[in-house]
Amino acid sequence: PFLPAALHSDPETLINHTPTPFIIGLEKQTMPLLQPLAPHLLLFDVDRGELVGEEVSELKRLIERTPLLQRLVSEFQTQLQRGGEVEDR
Numbered sequence: 001p002f003l004p005a006a007l008h009s010d011p012e013t014l015i016n017h018t019p020t021p022f023i024i025g026l027e028k029q030t031m032p033l034l035q036p037l038a039p040h041l042l043l044f045d046v047d048r049g050e051l052v053g054e055e056v057s058e059l060k061r062l063i064e065r066t067p068l069l070q071r072l073v074s075e076f077q078t079q080l081q082r083g084g085e086v087e088d089r
Contacts, residue, residue, distance in 0.1 A: 016041065049080050 015024070016038040026034075028047070037043070042053035051059070063069045 046080075049077070 012034050015026075015034050031043075037053065039054045042051060042055060042059060044051050063073055
């Protein structure tokens with residue numbers, strides 16, 4: 001899902017204090033409202049192709065040991081290089 005900045009009056013609480021894991025899209029201007037980030041959060045900047053967070057190194061180790069995650073990362077990198085255009089399969 002996508003969370004527009006105007007949809008929630010307190011995105012910092014919503015994102016930093018949720019008890020369940022999820023993936024959510026945010027507008028770039030919402031990011032400063034989330035600071036400081038909770039240590040368990042990982043952020044992926046789609047524009048830069050960059051993963052940020054305290055547990056990034058742990059995630060990278062997990063990816064190295066998990067073939068399915070390796071394929072997912074590879075496919076995502078391919079899509080970023082194509083500009084997000086998805087081909088029919």
